Amino acid sequence: MMNDPVATATHSGVLEEVERRVLWLSTAIVHHANRVRPNTSGLKVGGHQASSASIASIMTALWFGRLGPDDRVSVKPHASPVLHAINYLLGELDERYLTSLREFGGLQSYPSRTKDPDPVDYSTGSVGIGATAPIWGAVARRYADREAGGTPAGRQYSLVGDAELDEGAVWEAILDPGVAELGEIVWIVDLNRQSLDRVVPYLAAHRLKGMFGAAGWQVLTLKYGRLLTELFGRPGGDELRARIDAMPNPEYQRLLRCDAAELRDRLPAGGEGIARLVATLDDATLLAALRNLGGHDLGSLSDAFDAIDDTRPTVIFAYTVKGHGLPSEGHPQNHSSLLTADEITGLAARSGVDPEAPWARFEEGSAAARLCAETAARLRRAPAAPQAPPPLPTDIGRTPKGTATTQAALGRLLLDLTREAPDAAARIVTVSPDVSSSTNLGGWVNKVGVWSTSERRDWFADDGETILHWREGPAGQHIELGIAETNLVGLLGELGATWSRWNRPLLPIGVLYDPFVGRALEPWSFGIYAGGQSILIGTPSGVTLAPEGGAHQSVITPSIGVEQPGCLAYEPAFVLDTEWALLASMARLGRPDGGSAYLRLSTRPVDQTLAAVPADPAARERRRRQVIAGAYPLRRSARPAVTVAAMGALVPEALAAADRLEQAGVGTDVVCVTSPGLLFQAVRSRQGHDDGPNWILDQAFPAARATPLVTVLDGHPHTLAFLAGVNNVPCATLGVTGFGQSGSIDDVYRHHGIDTDSIVRAALDLHTE
Numbered sequence: 001m002m003n004d005p006v007a008t009a010t011h012s013g014v015l016e017e018v019e020r021r022v023l024w025l026s027t028a029i030v031h032h033a034n035r036v037r038p039n040t041s042g043l044k045v046g047g048h049q050a051s052s053a054s055i056a057s058i059m060t061a062l063w064f065g066r067l068g069p070d071d072r073v074s075v076k077p078h079a080s081p082v083l084h085a086i087n088y089l090l091g092e093l094d095e096r097y098l099t100s101l102r103e104f105g106g107l108q109s110y111p112s113r114t115k116d117p118d119p120v121d122y123s124t125g126s127v128g129i130g131a132t133a134p135i136w137g138a139v140a141r142r143y144a145d146r147e148a149g150g151t152p153a154g155r156q157y158s159l160v161g162d163a164e165l166d167e168g169a170v171w172e173a174i175l176d177p178g179v180a181e182l183g184e185i186v187w188i189v190d191l192n193r194q195s196l197d198r199v200v201p202y203l204a205a206h207r208l209k210g211m212f213g214a215a216g217w218q219v220l221t222l223k224y225g226r227l228l229t230e231l232f233g234r235p236g237g238d239e240l241r242a243r244i245d246a247m248p249n250p251e252y253q254r255l256l257r258c259d260a261a262e263l264r265d266r267l268p269a270g271g272e273g274i275a276r277l278v279a280t281l282d283d284a285t286l287l288a289a290l291r292n293l294g295g296h297d298l299g300s301l302s303d304a305f306d307a308i309d310d311t312r313p314t315v316i317f318a319y320t321v322k323g324h325g326l327p328s329e330g331h332p333q334n335h336s337s338l339l340t341a342d343e344i345t346g347l348a349a350r351s352g353v354d355p356e357a358p359w360a361r362f363e364e365g366s367a368a369a370r371l372c373a374e375t376a377a378r379l380r381r382a383p384a385a386p387q388a389p390p391p392l393p394t395d396i397g398r399t400p401k402g403t404a405t406t407q408a409a410l411g412r413l414l415l416d417l418t419r420e421a422p423d424a425a426a427r428i429v430t431v432s433p434d435v436s437s438s439t440n441l442g443g444w445v446n447k448v449g450v451w452s453t454s455e456r457r458d459w460f461a462d463d464g465e466t467i468l469h470w471r472e473g474p475a476g477q478h479i480e481l482g483i484a485e486t487n488l489v490g491l492l493g494e495l496g497a498t499w500s501r502w503n504r505p506l507l508p509i510g511v512l513y514d515p516f517v518g519r520a521l522e523p524w525s526f527g528i529y530a531g532g533q534s535i536l537i538g539t540p541s542g543v544t545l546a547p548e549g550g551a552h553q554s555v556i557t558p559s560i561g562v563e564q565p566g567c568l569a570y571e572p573a574f575v576l577d578t579e580w581a582l583l584a585s586m587a588r589l590g591r592p593d594g595g596s597a598y599l600r601l602s603t604r605p606v607d608q609t610l611a612a613v614p615a616d617p618a619a620r621e622r623r624r625r626q627v628i629a630g631a632y633p634l635r636r637s638a639r640p641a642v643t644v645a646a647m648g649a650l651v652p653e654a655l656a657a658a659d660r661l662e663q664a665g666v667g668t669d670v671v672c673v674t675s676p677g678l679l680f681q682a683v684r685s686r687q688g689h690d691d692g693p694n695w696i697l698d699q700a701f702p703a704a705r706a707t708p709l710v711t712v713l714d715g716h717p718h719t720l721a722f723l724a725g726v727n728n729v730p731c732a733t734l735g736v737t738g739f740g741q742s743g744s745i746d747d748v749y750r751h752h753g754i755d756t757d758s759i760v761r762a763a764l765d766l767h768t769e
Helices: 005-012 014-036 049-065 079-088 093-099 129-148 161-168 168-174 177-181 205-215 228-233 237-246 249-257 259-265 272-277 285-288 298-306 343-352 367-379 408-421 442-448 485-495 512-527 557-563 576-585 617-629 649-664 675-685 695-700 745-752 756-765
Strands: 073-074 156-161 187-191 218-222 314-319 428-432 478-480 507-512 535-538 567-570 596-600 630-634 640-647 667-674 709-712 729-734
Touching: 005 249, 005 745, 014 049, 014 079, 014 298, 014 343, 014 367, 049 079, 049 156, 049 187, 049 298, 073 129, 079 093, 129 156, 129 168, 129 187, 129 228, 129 249, 129 485, 129 512, 156 161, 161 667, 168 205, 168 485, 205 218, 205 314, 218 298, 228 237, 228 507, 249 298, 259 272, 259 285, 298 649, 408 428, 408 442, 408 576, 428 442, 428 485, 485 507, 485 512, 507 512, 512 535, 512 729, 535 576, 535 745, 557 567, 557 596, 557 675, 567 576, 567 675, 576 596, 576 617, 576 745, 617 630, 617 695, 630 649, 630 695, 640 756, 649 667, 649 709, 649 756, 709 756, 729 756, 745 756
Parallel strands: 073 156, 156 187, 187 314, 218 314, 428 478, 428 507, 507 535, 535 596, 567 596, 640 667, 640 709, 709 729
Antiparallel strands: 630 667
């Protein structure tokens, strides 16, 4: 195509010049970090020259010929030096950073959109998660565009290492039915047929292609480049192709390590036609032909880009050589190998670079410099004014009565917001893995509908016995995925990044069963690391879900809430506490100084009058501030002798124990903990390790009322054990330390020692010491 910049540049040889410079820079960045920069610790710095080399051609063709300003690319983790090299040539990275790979404050080990100094579209590093992020980014962009339009549309590329396809998260995403409708998705698989330790003996690429095809994807294959394809058309070429097609991966890789003479001996393998064909080739052509795979042929890459069908997702299997163009190419242990000083000097000569000026850009006025300047201008994104999220109320103003659950409070609050704060409610998007009705989202779903790329008929709309109405269309505000928690949190992270990616702040809330938070933890944590701001709600939780049995009883999730960076965590005991915590968490979304939140809710019905909500407006506001700061005094004794700090579903047991202790003459304070993580931060602040607020400690655990402490929660007891250090008092920590079993709440609580009797005994033991 004459108007194809890749084809034009390739024809003139300019793109090959840029490709060589990209390979040089990416290799030199790693070389400097390991061989040149002083290393006083002696620890390995690392980097991946071979992994970068295998994809340098693909990234050169993509950036310098195909990408537009609205396209986004997720780069495989070990190719970060290639991304930085390209950004440098485009003027998006200062030269001083080229010597800072894996240095504190420098270029990150893997692409990071929040920590790297140059443009990075998607953070990668956790294998499989970065690959799938553009899928959820495409959904998030479409969703963000639903309200006012104008969100720039472009392709969403994933540059994936073939070993990355071993990750289950990849196939969970690919197999989701809605993904087949996303025509902007393009995956390019760097098929170098090597893993960290070895050459993969049987890649079974045909099986991978079949799996993508069965999921509705367009499958394109770039196996051979134009030079090798031309040889296949000569006499003996059919035999040569059959020979290469049939050989196992390790044999092919071994041939890459041969010189021309050895290759002439090994390659024919008794095939007379191959021997005659090879005899017609000079050494340079023979060696180049063996390496002329599709993923390194710029013209073939251009043809593949032309063939992309934008009506469905596309995967391009691009065959490559790991370490292509480097002395280590094809070696089975080249994953982390480093070029020697002599080898780097040789590469500089082949790349047309002066090793004394390794970071020099192309000479001003040269064709390569013009191509870089034109590419930079083409890819420059117009700045957009950031939008502030709509304001939210801090208190709806209702005081719940009767018996209710914290899980039910979620659905109630969402519906309240459609009336009390409609602008904010319009930005809410809920996500769940096929558990909408069982997590009390049914009313919300009926109200706002289910999001899909197009209108779909609800065949049960006229069925009078249908309670949950499944109205699907572009105006819906609930997204339901299959039973795959990694998909849910992957989408949640991208919905939570629209404020910074497209200046469209959303209020994303994901709901899943709390026992499965651990299953979703890595991609959820990585989404937070990448700048996604969202709310994750785990419900129902703990052994309080007694009849479900031990397999569905979460134990460690309260600890996750304490330890997860970039995230507040709440486990409220009452409906009003839940509403206040949710409103405060939502108010932190979609802003530069914001963050994520995790709420652990329960299906246990609790008498809401136990909350003893103050009637006085000022006192009520004081309680609200305490709730969102981490704890509040729920009951004060006239003569305290012991304190019980309880959280979540076990607050009723704590209050019942306090009643019995008071009757026994042991005055008992009860503190309701809503966020152990915030309390721990306050303790660190008091100790000088953090500069955050710590006033909540004086209000919840005043030194003047310091007494022996019993902590109790439906989770691992170490979650609250640190509270003993607030006033350095004796402490008994009650909680769940083993797997549970089915039974009534009374039986299960008694089994784990978190029932009222256990709290009373623990308090009496401390009181008599």
